[in-house]
Amino acid sequence: xxLIRCPHCGPRNQDEFAYGGDATVKRPADPASASDSEWHAxxxxxxxxxxxxxxxxxxxxxxxRWIRVRRDTLSHRILATGPVHGPLAEEEGR
Amino acid sequence: MVKYSIFSLLRNAVSNHENxxxxxxxxxxxxxxxxxxxxxxxxxxxxxxxxxxEHGITNVAVIEKGYLGGGNTGRNxxxxxxxxxxxxxxxxxxxxxxxxxxxxxxxxxxxxxxxxGVLNLAHTDADIDAHSRRGNAMRLNGIDAEFLNxxxxxxxxxxxxxxxxxxxxxxxxxxxxRGGTARHDAVAWGYARAADARGVDIIxxxxxxxxxREGRRVVGVETERGFIAAKKVGIAVAGxxxxxxxxxxxxxPIETHVLQALVSEPVKPVLDCVVTSGAVHFYISQSDKGExxxxxxxxxxxxxxxxxxxxxxxxxxxxxxxxxxxxSRLRMLRLWxxxxxxxxxxxxxxxxxxxxxxxxxxGWCYGGFKATPGSGWMFAYTIAKDEPHPIxxxxxxxxxxxxxxxxxxxxxxxxxxx
Ligand SMILES: Cc1cc2nc3c(=O)[nH]c(=O)nc-3n(C[C@H](O)[C@H](O)[C@H](O)COP(=O)(O)OP(=O)(O)OC[C@H]3O[C@@H](n4cnc5c(N)ncnc54)[C@H](O)[C@@H]3O)c2cc1C
Ligand SMILES: [Zn+2]
Numbered sequence: 001x002x003l004i005r006c007p008h009c010g011p012r013n014q015d016e017f018a019y020g021g022d023a024t025v026k027r028p029a030d031p032a033s034a035s036d037s038e039w040h041a042x043x044x045x046x047x048x049x050x051x052x053x054x055x056x057x058x059x060x061x062x063x064x065r066w067i068r069v070r071r072d073t074l075s076h077r078i079l080a081t082g083p084v085h086g087p088l089a090e091e092e093g094r
Numbered sequence: 095m096v097k098y099s100i101f102s103l104l105r106n107a108v109s110n111h112e113n114x115x116x117x118x119x120x121x122x123x124x125x126x127x128x129x130x131x132x133x134x135x136x137x138x139x140x141x142x143x144x145x146x147x148e149h150g151i152t153n154v155a156v157i158e159k160g161y162l163g164g165g166n167t168g169r170n171x172x173x174x175x176x177x178x179x180x181x182x183x184x185x186x187x188x189x190x191x192x193x194x195x196x197x198x199x200x201x202x203x204x205x206x207x208x209x210x211g212v213l214n215l216a217h218t219d220a221d222i223d224a225h226s227r228r229g230n231a232m233r234l235n236g237i238d239a240e241f242l243n244x245x246x247x248x249x250x251x252x253x254x255x256x257x258x259x260x261x262x263x264x265x266x267x268x269x270x271x272r273g274g275t276a277r278h279d280a281v282a283w284g285y286a287r288a289a290d291a292r293g294v295d296i297i298x299x300x301x302x303x304x305x306x307r308e309g310r311r312v313v314g315v316e317t318e319r320g321f322i323a324a325k326k327v328g329i330a331v332a333g334x335x336x337x338x339x340x341x342x343x344x345x346x347p348i349e350t351h352v353l354q355a356l357v358s359e360p361v362k363p364v365l366d367c368v369v370t371s372g373a374v375h376f377y378i379s380q381s382d383k384g385e386x387x388x389x390x391x392x393x394x395x396x397x398x399x400x401x402x403x404x405x406x407x408x409x410x411x412x413x414x415x416x417x418x419x420x421x422s423r424l425r426m427l428r429l430w431x432x433x434x435x436x437x438x439x440x441x442x443x444x445x446x447x448x449x450x451x452x453x454x455x456x457g458w459c460y461g462g463f464k465a466t467p468g469s470g471w472m473f474a475y476t477i478a479k480d481e482p483h484p485i486x487x488x489x490x491x492x493x494x495x496x497x498x499x500x501x502x503x504x505x506x507x508x509x510x511x512x
Binding site: 002036046055 | 348404405
């Protein structure tokens with residue numbers, strides 16, 4: 001079971017959250033002129049790392065805000081959490 | 095290869111089964127092959143078999159980092175079916191199901207295909223509409239499907255809670271009688287033995303650690319046992335697709351997610367078909383040993399760990415007890431997980447790539463066991479001819495660029511939700 005530290009509410013059970021996927025993909029800055037390959041890269045292609053992964057979670061049964069989590073996909077260890085646009089705070093003592 | 099038959103069984107019984115020959119060799123890798131397949135799961139082994147059988151290409155190695163079938167092939171819940179709506183998937187999975195129907199004879203290995211029926215429950219009016227539509231689409235594609243009403247479901251699966259006040263009311267179900275289960279290990283072993291007999295080298299305990307490229311060509315693979323040159327390289331590494339394709343410098347429309355399953359203690363025969371519920375996110379069958387085999391959703395976050403978290407297990411147990419109240423007193427025996435190659439539209443990829451002689455087989459999500467024969471057949475064709483067969487042509491990588499994706503659920507590019 002994951003214990004996810006919401007930057008707004010504190011540590012909460014994984015059950016309270018909905019997953020939002022890779023936080024590093026970026027929507028093309030100018031959608032009107034973006035090429036097929038830029039859309040392809042944004043919508044479909046992922047790094048899919050075996051190790052640290054930056055991802056979005058929605059605190060659906062809590063403050064209902066989106067947060068950003070750095071989690072190791074191999075060990076499931078949460079390395080850092082923070083608000084979507086702010087700095088991430090490292091998890092301590094783990 | 096010694097033919098397995100009643101006579102070889104009797105002959106070996108006389109010598110207390112101590113003189114059976116090995117089912118396949120454990121050769122030292124050659125310096126070079128015509129084709130190297132990375133991944134010794136069902137898909138990789140089937141590919142090697144059909145390369146040899148259908149295309150006469152026998153100078154082939156299958157390179158596996160662990161033991162044969164130790165990945166998802168040996169971790170899955172063995173459901174075999176072809177109940178898809180979209181044409182590309184329907185034709186592909188039906189082709190695969192037809193291969194299953196002749197597989198034990200073709201491989202001279204009993205894969206224990208049991209066409210006991212796969213029943214998808216309908217719990218709401220919307221479910222009835224969706225299942226009827228699916229059944230009609232299947233029948234238009236020449237695939238068997240029957241809609242059962244509640245009374246028929248009740249007769250077909252007596253232990254289901256079909257009462258008026260059930261937690262998940264049962265209003266009917268879509269049945270594919272030709273669906274069922276098969277023995278997972280037997281599929282890997284049967285293909286391995288038959289491929290080996292045709293000259294394929296199966297190399298276990300040898301991870302591929304790199305892929306050597308010269309420009310747009312792949313020239314071979316780096317392995318724990320040294321460099322192996324190859325005229326063509328194909329990958330069939332399931333949850334490790336991103337990692338292995340990354341060795342060749344490619345990024346894929348794939349995310350890796352973990353799927354768990356669990357089995358109960360063995361009991362007497364109580365359930366003689368596969369029951370699934372899309373609404374509840376749950377499925378169950380009974381193994382030949384008597385264990386109830388069940389599973390549900392992915393864990394919903396990217397994972398390469400071959401173990402999951404408790405919320406998914408809790409959900410499965412809750413669903414099992416709600417649908418089958420009499421199972422509440424079963425004890426669970428073990429649970430495990432496998433890492434899934436979830437594609438962005440939920441449909442598989444058997445495809446050429448931007449590199450000249452490098453091919454990918456991935457995107458099997460939680461349903462690639464039933465695809466094993468068809469996947470191997472189509473991947474072998476694609477590698478041998480350097481072009482896809484009409485059946486797998488739609489399942490190519492470039493569909494994600496053109497936008498011609500096959501999204502059965504209309505879910506969009508959220509791979510953990512397919
Ligand atoms: C719990 C669970 C339940 C499932 N239930 C069903 C079901 O009921 N029906 C169904 O149809 N499907 C089901 N599936 C999906 C199915 O198991 C898979 O889609 C299918 O088995 C994939 O086969 P494969 O040969 O592609 O992969 P695998 O069997 O995983 O084989 C890939 C192999 O590649 C090897 N490999 C990886 N990296 C390297 C490397 N660098 N070098 C060398 N080798 C490498 C791995 O060790 C592995 O053996 C389920 C999966 C799971 C986990
Ligand atoms: Zn919160």
